[in-house]
Amino acid sequence: LAKTTQPISMDSYEGQEVNITCSHNNIATNDYITWYQQFPSQGPRFIIQGYKTKVTNEVASLFIPADRKSSTLSLPRVSLSDTAVYYCLVDGGYSSASKIIFGSGTRLSIRP
């Protein structure tokens, strides 16, 4: 059972880089790591996904060390609109020993 652990909350300021780390010590070989963003009264929205090393897209980067027991979501130059809850998810599909567990997420607050 790949449980994830994240900080409950983080604060930052506009224009700063924010890094949110997630621990997933029991990650299985075929598990992917996915990060979602959720605003109030909305469903979660996909941010980025990776398996190992580094992945970058237009909104974020995801760093995964060689042992894959943790991952770090990096948001460059955050703005007020990045205030949301961020979830780390480990999922290898129904054939995997892992179950889909979102955890409680990290509540990110961005200040002017």
Add this chain to the structure above:
Amino acid sequence: EAGVVQSPRYKIIEKKQPVAFWCNPISGHNTLYWYLQNLGQGPELLIRYENEEAVDDSQLPKDRFSAERLKGVDSTLKIQPAELGDSAVYLCASSSGLAGVGSEQFFGPGTRLTVL
């Protein structure tokens, strides 16, 4: 392209009454998920479908919850009878390809259930 559609958006019922939620996934998405989300918590998976087959329902409370996806497209989640503790947001999501294999989930807006 339309996203995941859920209805109703809000539902208020009295305890012991039945309730049903409907979800229409993104066209072509084989995998469909139902989640429950309590206030301040992350989504909790209830059931996952690959086409019409429920491939993971281990976290579905089967004494009162049921789900179906008869034609492998839209899905219905039912609670009968509802209890006070069932008050939550029920989220539906869909993804293309096999669940978890590099596949992003697209979520609907959810149905907020209040049991009085």
